[in-house]
Amino acid sequence: MELNGSGTSRPPHGEPPIIGPGYTYASVTDKISVFVLSGETPRGWFIGFALAFLLFMGLLYFVAYTVLVGLGVWGINVPIGWGFAIINFVWWIGIGHAGTLISAILLLLRQHWRTSINRFAEAMTLFAVSCAGLFPLLHMGRPWFAYWMLPYPNTMGIWPQTRSPLVWDVFAVSTYATVSLLFWYVGLIPDLGTLRDRAKSRLGQVGYGMLAMGWRGSAQHWHRYETAYLLLAGLATPLVISVHSVVSFDFATSLIPGWHTTIFPPYFVAGAIFSGFAMVLTLTIPIRTVFRLEDFITARHLRNMANIMLATGLIVGYGYLMEAFMAWYGGNRYEGDMLLNRLTGPYAPLFWSLLLCNILVPQLLWSERVKASVPALFVISIIVNIGMWLERFIIVVTSLHRDFLPSAWGMYSPTGVDWGLLIGSIGLFLSLLFLFIRFLPMISIFEMRTLLPTPEKAHAPLGPRAPSPAAGD
Amino acid sequence: MSAAPPLYGLLAEFDRPEDLLAAAHRAHDEGYRRMDAYTPFPVEGLAEAIGFQRNRLPLLVLIGGIAGALVGFLTQYWAAVIDYPINVGGRPFNSWPSFIPVTFEVTILFAALTAVLGMLALNRLPMPYHPLFNAPRFALATRNRFFLCIEAADPRFDRDGTRRFLEGLTAREVTEVAH
Numbered sequence: 119m120e121l122n123g124s125g126t127s128r129p130p131h132g133e134p135p136i137i138g139p140g141y142t143y144a145s146v147t148d149k150i151s152v153f154v155l156s157g158e159t160p161r162g163w164f165i166g167f168a169l170a171f172l173l174f175m176g177l178l179y180f181v182a183y184t185v186l187v188g189l190g191v192w193g194i195n196v197p198i199g200w201g202f203a204i205i206n207f208v209w210w211i212g213i214g215h216a217g218t219l220i221s222a223i224l225l226l227l228r229q230h231w232r233t234s235i236n237r238f239a240e241a242m243t244l245f246a247v248s249c250a251g252l253f254p255l256l257h258m259g260r261p262w263f264a265y266w267m268l269p270y271p272n273t274m275g276i277w278p279q280t281r282s283p284l285v286w287d288v289f290a291v292s293t294y295a296t297v298s299l300l301f302w303y304v305g306l307i308p309d310l311g312t313l314r315d316r317a318k319s320r321l322g323q324v325g326y327g328m329l330a331m332g333w334r335g336s337a338q339h340w341h342r343y344e345t346a347y348l349l350l351a352g353l354a355t356p357l358v359i360s361v362h363s364v365v366s367f368d369f370a371t372s373l374i375p376g377w378h379t380t381i382f383p384p385y386f387v388a389g390a391i392f393s394g395f396a397m398v399l400t401l402t403i404p405i406r407t408v409f410r411l412e413d414f415i416t417a418r419h420l421r422n423m424a425n426i427m428l429a430t431g432l433i434v435g436y437g438y439l440m441e442a443f444m445a446w447y448g449g450n451r452y453e454g455d456m457l458l459n460r461l462t463g464p465y466a467p468l469f470w471s472l473l474l475c476n477i478l479v480p481q482l483l484w485s486e487r488v489k490a491s492v493p494a495l496f497v498i499s500i501i502v503n504i505g506m507w508l509e510r511f512i513i514v515v516t517s518l519h520r521d522f523l524p525s526a527w528g529m530y531s532p533t534g535v536d537w538g539l540l541i542g543s544i545g546l547f548l549s550l551l552f553l554f555i556r557f558l559p560m561i562s563i564f565e566m567r568t569l570l571p572t573p574e575k576a577h578a579p580l581g582p583r584a585p586s587p588a589a590g591d
Numbered sequence: 592m593s594a595a596p597p598l599y600g601l602l603a604e605f606d607r608p609e610d611l612l613a614a615a616h617r618a619h620d621e622g623y624r625r626m627d628a629y630t631p632f633p634v635e636g637l638a639e640a641i642g643f644q645r646n647r648l649p650l651l652v653l654i655g656g657i658a659g660a661l662v663g664f665l666t667q668y669w670a671a672v673i674d675y676p677i678n679v680g681g682r683p684f685n686s687w688p689s690f691i692p693v694t695f696e697v698t699i700l701f702a703a704l705t706a707v708l709g710m711l712a713l714n715r716l717p718m719p720y721h722p723l724f725n726a727p728r729f730a731l732a733t734r735n736r737f738f739l740c741i742e743a744a745d746p747r748f749d750r751d752g753t754r755r756f757l758e759g760l761t762a763r764e765v766t767e768v769a770h
Binding site for chain 1: 627630631632638666671686689692696700703706707709719721730735
């Protein structure tokens with residue numbers, strides 16, 4: 119099968135296309151499915167997976183160590199009871215949000231460019247939520263009692279306290295994980311059918327055949343399928359906003375200075391999308407280069423993601439500003455002292471680095487030249503990832519370490535086990551991503567087909583508003 | 592039925608979605624009802640062209656969502672008011688505003704599960720075997736070809752007449768599908 123591998127050329131006017139020229143239904147199908155179905159796995163995949171898996175083994179070691187010895191091996195102490203576990207939890211769950219935004223909200227807004235990145239971003243959501251879920255479970259100290267958080271009739275005769283935001287979190291995060299999985303799997307079904315029909319090996323035919331559940335692309339099936347997909351998008355949209363709002367309630371419904379503020383829910387959601395898009399960029403940039411997907415994940419995709427990052431970054435900046443303004447304007451001396459402590463206290467260097475990473479550096483994205491430069495976007499996205507992690511560190515630690523009475527003040531520093539768990543969770547995330555890339559189509563094949571013109575006109579120049587054979591992708 | 596082997600239907604293969612859509616309209620006008628079209632991606636208007644009208648999925652999802660809301664709220668009400676009432680700072684046992692987040696999440700969960708399981712059930716999936724998979728070229732229905740199958744169960748189906756009708760359309764190829 120010959121492919122037209124030429125790069126994307128910008129048409130004389132209008133926006134650049136969202137798919138390279140010269141593709142047909144067949145070539146799109148082959149180009150995406152070849153990574154999964156070709157017998158040989160590139161050497162780079164083995165090296166990458168081995169490194170990620172090594173980190174994942176580290177995670178298992180540190181989890182086992184924590185569970186066997188107890189939470190005393192972490193850096194948490196009496197004033198700072200939340201430490202890395204909650205920082206990492208909020209960071210990971212925020213990263214997941216971009217996937218749902220791309221798959222659900224951009225679908226409802228008919229942003230067709232989302233098609234080539236949506237499968238990948240959804241997978242990222244799923245894996246990020248898996249990493250996130252790990253931390254509160256471990257933070258409980260006795261994770262084998264985790265099921266006590268669920269409402270079920272039990273011999274103790276008690277129920278979870280559903281007036282508590284921590285219990286809301288259990289419901290929000292587990293619903294989010296379930297709906298993300300459903301959304302991702304439903305999106306995969308037609309492509310699993312493609313893999314079943316294209317697989318050469320018996321194992322592939324049977325394996326993908328089982329997963330595809332007998333999908334045969336019937337018009338009636340497609341009709342219900344599209345309805346289900348649209349409804350899922352409509353359900354996932356308020357869900358994703360509720361999840362990070364509920365996460366922010368963990369903080370906002372408390373009385374701790376710096377947490378007790380009404381701006382937290384919207385500002386957490388914006389921060390989540392901000393960090394999530396940073397992670398999507400961090401991951402797609404190497405992948406499109408390694409797998410030569412520049413025709414599918416074009417300069418326009420990177421530019422659009424950079425724009426969303428810039429916009430949500432500005433909302434986050436507004437959040438910081440309002441937090442500080444209300445601390446001053448509210449006239450509460452504990453809030454005021456908390457602000458002063460953030461700006462000048464022992465953790466001030468981290469606070470200023472976070473402003474540098476999250477507010478100052480993303481301003482480079484105003485420049486079209488920066489947005490056109492792939493290496494620059496990659497570096498900025500990593501800086502934003504670090505910045506958003508620092509933001510959660512500042513929120514959790516600076517508020518807890520000095521609250522109302524100086525006699526109860528303390529300091530927090532993470533231990534090696536804390537770092538091991540954070541780095542190990544990145545290993546888990548990357549291991550799952552490597553497996554996903556190898557065994558499932560990382561771009562939605564059937565949705566990519568809908569972006570193509572009909573076969574006879576396949577070689578005509580393709581503009582962004584090229585007639586699409588189907589409307590409801 | 593003659594002595595020929597049992598037949599599931601006749602399968603016509605098209606290159607373009609527009610051709611399939613036109614053929615489906617023609618077949619429906621011709622009076623065929625037991626038929627289905629198979630495409631590698633959703634084609635707008637195709638389900639209507641083959642005479643598919645009732646999609647009960649939205650109603651099911653609405654019912655699922657309402658059920659979720661009731662289950663979510665009433666479970667909390669039962670726990671907080673009836674089975675295990677705790678006086679928290681003199682607040683009412685039925686402190687319903689703080690039950691809303693969980694109610695909301697359970698609503699979404701039930702509706703989403705209904706959407707997916709309902710879609711699968713109405714589509715009769717999973718279905719590992721289907722006669723169409725006997726047709727060798729049908730594998731292309733998940734790649735780049737568009738198919739119309741008129742089933743032998745249709746009262747107007749006639750092995751030769753239907754074949755002539757399908758060949759009269761712009762089909763690339765018409766094949767018989769064994770049962």
